[in-house]
Amino acid sequence: MIQNQKTKYQIEETKRLKRRKKNIKKYEKIMRCPICGAPVKYRSADGVFRTSGRFIFACSEYENGCDTYIIANPDGTPAGTMADRKTRRMRQEAHYYLNQLYTYKDMTKSETYEWLAEKLQIPKSKCHIRYFDTALCQKVIEVSKTYLGKNYRNDSFVQCLIAASYSTRALLTAAQ
C-alpha cells in the first residue's frame, strides 16, 4: 500500500518536472529582454535578491549590467512580464498602496482586484501588478491613494522603503 503510494507520487513528480522543463524551454525561446532585446535565461535568483531557492527569467546580459528579470512560478512559467529596476520599484509601490485597501477598507484580495480592474478598465483576469508597466503602476498608486483618502500611510515611509529596496534594515529603521 505504502509502496504503491510512493510510486504514484514518483510518477506525479516526474510528470511535474517534465512539464516544468518544457515550460522553461518554451519561455526561454519566446521571451526577449524588453530593454536590450537579448535572449532570456532561466536561472537561480541567488545573488539577485535575498529570498533563496527562487528562480527567475533574467536577461542574458544580466552580468553585463542589464538588470531585467521576472520571478518564475514553480511550474517554470514566468509570474509576469520582465521588468527593469524602475518597473520593479513601481510595482512594489503599487502593491504597497493597493494592499492597504485590505487593512483600511476591509476588502478581501478578490474584492480589491475586482475594484482595481474596474478602475483601470481591464479584465480581472489581466489585473495582476506583475504584468503592469510603470504607467499602469502609477495609475494603481493614484486610484488607491484617492480611494484611501487621508488614511494611507505616509509617503516618506514608502520612499524610505523604495530607496533601500525593502531591505530589512530600512524596514526596522522606518518602523521606529
Ligand SMILES: [Zn+2]
Ligand atoms: Zn536586457
